[in-house]
Amino acid sequence: MSNAILDIAALHKSYGANPVLKGIDLAVNENELVFVIGPSGSGKSTLLRCCNRLEEPESGSIRVDGTDILRPGVDLNQVRQKIGMVFQSFNLYPHMTALGNVTLALRRVQGMGKEAAEEKGRAALTRVGLGEKFNAFPNELSGGQQQRVGIARALALEPRIVLFDEPTSALDPELVGGVLKVMRELKESGMTMVVVSHEMAFARAAADRVIFMDKGVIADQGPPEEMFGNPRHERLREFLSRINH
Amino acid sequence: MGAWDRFVFSFFNLDIARQYLPAIGKGMVTTIWLALAVIVTGVLLGLVLALLRSYRNKLVNFFIIMFADIMRALPPLVLIILLFFALPYAGLSLEAFAATWVALSLVLAAFAEEIFWAGIVAVPRGQWEAARSTGLSKLQTLAHVVLPQAVRMTLPPLTNRVIAITKGTALGSVVALSEILNQASSSASQAGNATPMTLGALAYLVLFIPVVIFGRWIETRFAWKK
Amino acid sequence: MDAIVQNFFNLEIAAKVWPFLLKGLGMTLMLSAIVVPLGLMAGLVVAVLGTLKSRLLKAALIVYVDFFRAFPPLVLLIFIYFGTPFLGLDIPKLLAVAIGFLLNTSSYYGEVFRAGIESIPKGQFEAARSTGLSNAQTLRFVVLPQAIRNVLPDLISNTLEVIKLTTLASVVALPELLNNARQAQALTYNPTPIVLAALMYLVLLWPLVRLLSRLEHKSIAMH
Numbered sequence: 289m290s291n292a293i294l295d296i297a298a299l300h301k302s303y304g305a306n307p308v309l310k311g312i313d314l315a316v317n318e319n320e321l322v323f324v325i326g327p328s329g330s331g332k333s334t335l336l337r338c339c340n341r342l343e344e345p346e347s348g349s350i351r352v353d354g355t356d357i358l359r360p361g362v363d364l365n366q367v368r369q370k371i372g373m374v375f376q377s378f379n380l381y382p383h384m385t386a387l388g389n390v391t392l393a394l395r396r397v398q399g400m401g402k403e404a405a406e407e408k409g410r411a412a413l414t415r416v417g418l419g420e421k422f423n424a425f426p427n428e429l430s431g432g433q434q435q436r437v438g439i440a441r442a443l444a445l446e447p448r449i450v451l452f453d454e455p456t457s458a459l460d461p462e463l464v465g466g467v468l469k470v471m472r473e474l475k476e477s478g479m480t481m482v483v484v485s486h487e488m489a490f491a492r493a494a495a496d497r498v499i500f501m502d503k504g505v506i507a508d509q510g511p512p513e514e515m516f517g518n519p520r521h522e523r524l525r526e527f528l529s530r531i532n533h
Numbered sequence: 534m535g536a537w538d539r540f541v542f543s544f545f546n547l548d549i550a551r552q553y554l555p556a557i558g559k560g561m562v563t564t565i566w567l568a569l570a571v572i573v574t575g576v577l578l579g580l581v582l583a584l585l586r587s588y589r590n591k592l593v594n595f596f597i598i599m600f601a602d603i604m605r606a607l608p609p610l611v612l613i614i615l616l617f618f619a620l621p622y623a624g625l626s627l628e629a630f631a632a633t634w635v636a637l638s639l640v641l642a643a644f645a646e647e648i649f650w651a652g653i654v655a656v657p658r659g660q661w662e663a664a665r666s667t668g669l670s671k672l673q674t675l676a677h678v679v680l681p682q683a684v685r686m687t688l689p690p691l692t693n694r695v696i697a698i699t700k701g702t703a704l705g706s707v708v709a710l711s712e713i714l715n716q717a718s719s720s721a722s723q724a725g726n727a728t729p730m731t732l733g734a735l736a737y738l739v740l741f742i743p744v745v746i747f748g749r750w751i752e753t754r755f756a757w758k759k
Numbered sequence: 760m761d762a763i764v765q766n767f768f769n770l771e772i773a774a775k776v777w778p779f780l781l782k783g784l785g786m787t788l789m790l791s792a793i794v795v796p797l798g799l800m801a802g803l804v805v806a807v808l809g810t811l812k813s814r815l816l817k818a819a820l821i822v823y824v825d826f827f828r829a830f831p832p833l834v835l836l837i838f839i840y841f842g843t844p845f846l847g848l849d850i851p852k853l854l855a856v857a858i859g860f861l862l863n864t865s866s867y868y869g870e871v872f873r874a875g876i877e878s879i880p881k882g883q884f885e886a887a888r889s890t891g892l893s894n895a896q897t898l899r900f901v902v903l904p905q906a907i908r909n910v911l912p913d914l915i916s917n918t919l920e921v922i923k924l925t926t927l928a929s930v931v932a933l934p935e936l937l938n939n940a941r942q943a944q945a946l947t948y949n950p951t952p953i954v955l956a957a958l959m960y961l962v963l964l965w966p967l968v969r970l971l972s973r974l975e976h977k978s979i980a981m982h
Contacts (some may be wrong), residue, residue, distance in 0.1 A: 340666055342662055342665070342666065365668045365669065365670050366668065367668075368665065368666055368667065368668040369667070369668040371666070372666075373662075373663075373666040375659060375662065375663060377659055378659075379657075379659035379660060379662060379663035380663070381660065381663070381664075381678050381682075382682065383681045383682055383685075392664070392667070392669070392677060392678070393664075393667035393668055393669055396669055396673050396677060397667065397668040397669055397670075397673070398668075438663075441663075441667065442666075442667070445667060445668065536847065539847070544842070602965060602968050602969065602972075603961065603965075605919075605968045605971075606919075606960065606961050606964035606965045606967070606968045607923075607957060607960055607961060607964075608923035608924075608925075608926040608937070608960055609923070610926040610927060610929070610937060611926055611937055611953070611956065611957050611960060612957075614937070614941065614953055615950075615953055615954070615957060618941075618944065618950060618953065619766075619767065619950035619953050619954065622762075622766040622767065622949075622950050623762075623763060623766065623767070647972065647975070651975055651976055654976065696828070697920070700829075700830075700831040700832070701831070702831075703831040703833040703834050704833060704927075706833070707930055713834075714831070714833060714834050714837065717834075718837065718841075721841070727841070727842050730837070730838060730841070730842060733834065734830070734834060734838060737829070737830060737831055737834055738826075738829060738830065741829035741830070741831075742825060742826075742829045744829070745825045745828050745829045746825065749825070
């Protein structure tokens with residue numbers, strides 16, 4: 289598994305008495321785009337959020353680019369710079385411009401000077417198609433634009449892997465395409481990505497592997513053609529037929 | 534003398550006003566100093582306590598909440614009396630200014646802490662998560678992402694509370710602090726005329742009406758966006 | 760340690776002054792029971808008057824409210840109490856105190872109600888009026904119920920302040936709790952009565968503070 293950017297072994301997570309992740313093993317290789325699907329409550333978001341320790345698992349191990357992120361003494365702030373995260377509800381800082389949102393961590397965590405950080409920030413924003421919007425505040429941007437700022441914010445730190453937690457679920461339908469296009473380009477540039485989403489067409493076009501989660505375990509996984517074209521698992525078939533209506 | 538003339542003589546006597554204006558002025562200086570001192574220490578202490586609370590240490594939180602509850606439940610005058618009259622029995626003698634300042638600061642700190650904390654809590658969790666996910670530490674997240682948003686929400690109630698507490702400076706007169714009310718009452722007794730009281734009232738209005746208007750402006754500017 | 764108990768928690772003295780303090784508490788509660796309901800009503804009137812279209816009225820109300828919010832209640836009290844004899848009027852203590860507090864609290868409650876009314880979206884007025892309800896009915900059945908629910912924490916907070924305000928009456932020797940405690944302290948040369956009174960205030964008011972905390976957090980979280 290020396291190529292694995294993300295290596296999860298025997299991961300367990302419960303909320304109080306409710307087990308949500310019941311033993312997850314997953315390895316994501318460099319340049320791979322892993323697409324995670326499953327009914328609500330299957331634990332997909334929780335799995336993603338464990339990967340940068342926004343949720344604390346009960347047991348198991350998670351290694352990112354070789355670093356064990358669950359180790360007690362680990363410098364979480366350093367590790368998190370290698371793991372980009374894009375949120376369903378964008379979570380942009382409303383009191384800062386797009387550029388401000390993107391450069392905050394560059395300046396405060398990486399210690400960059402204002403000039404250098406803003407140059408990098410502008411590059412990231414341009415990369416996601418927001419070259420005209422450096423000084424716009426979040427409330428002046430459409431949902432799709434806000435999400436793209438969120439992506440730029442994650443990219444500016446040059447992570448080894450980017451995690452997407454239902455990135456388009458909160459968007460009006462006509463804005464979804466713009467964000468997916470950016471994600472597509474990101475994939476083509478070689479970024480390792482894990483995407484939790486319902487956008488099956490995107491999975492078909494861009495995913496290397498699709499993972500079906502159900503009730504806290506990985507019930508099935510495989511290349512998209514197989515998973516969507518020829519679903520073996522009963523539950524997967526059920527799930528797909530529900531989604532396709 | 535008719536009733537009206539008697540009224541003017543008792544309350545708006547220009548000679549007496551002129552005579553006692555310096556005394557009232559002296560009182561104003563004390564009031565202003567006291568108010569400023571209370572605002573600075575009270576708000577800062579409240580902010581520090583709220584920040585401490587964000588570290589979610591159970592023991593520390595217990596004491597902070599206990600402090601806030603007690604200082605919000607106790608009438609400020611009781612606290613001033615306690616500090617001024619009771620503390621000497623424990624060997625600590627506070628003079629009038631100190632007793633009033635400490636009491637009002639503690640009360641303001643308690644209210645300020647609750648207001649700041651409510652503001653911090655109201656910042657959506659997603660903001661914390663986004664900031665932390667880019668590697669920002671807890672303190673950095675507070676300083677650059679959470680507090681700027683929290684302060685916006687806390688400004689109206691905080692301003693109101695600050696105004697209410699600084700009017701409490703008048704309570705210092707009960708322990709003979711020579712602020713406006715005290716100066717006005719003793720001058721009035723001395724003169725056998727109520728005019729110094731009128732001067733005192735005017736002094737308060739001059740000081741506080743601008744503050745109240747400022748408070749109104751803050752409220753409208755930082756009102757909840759619907 | 761022993762000195763502290765002797766001076767601040769002297770059980771003997773506490774037992775002696777307890778009945779006297781209890782009387783004071785009674786006066787405190789009575790004063791509160793007068794001022795709070797009257798203040799609430801006056802505040803409601805002020806706020807409702809503010810919804811009328813007259814700009815003159817609105818201006819007058821703002822002057823009234825800002826004046827009494829700017830004016831320290833203690834000064835107001837002293838004024839009414841000591842100033843009125845100069846006018847030739849002789850007012851009983853309780854009345855002077857009640858009037859002073861009422862003027863003060865009506866403006867605070869008035870502000871709270873006004874903010875509550877303004878927080879109700881215009882759409883509510885429009886919907887109610889469009890079904891034929893009059894202005895008064897709209898206020899009564901649609902706007903005020905929602906407004907009051909929205910500002911409940913502030914109303915409780917103000918009521919808490921009013922009860923604490925009663926201690927000011929000790930300055931004009933109204934026999935409420937603080938006044939009696941100070942008298943008892945002077946008579947016994949021991950601060951235990953004041954400590955006891957402080958504890959009584961805490962017991963009386965702490966539940967309100969807790970309730971308020973809970974409501975405040977819910978209310979801010981909703982925004």
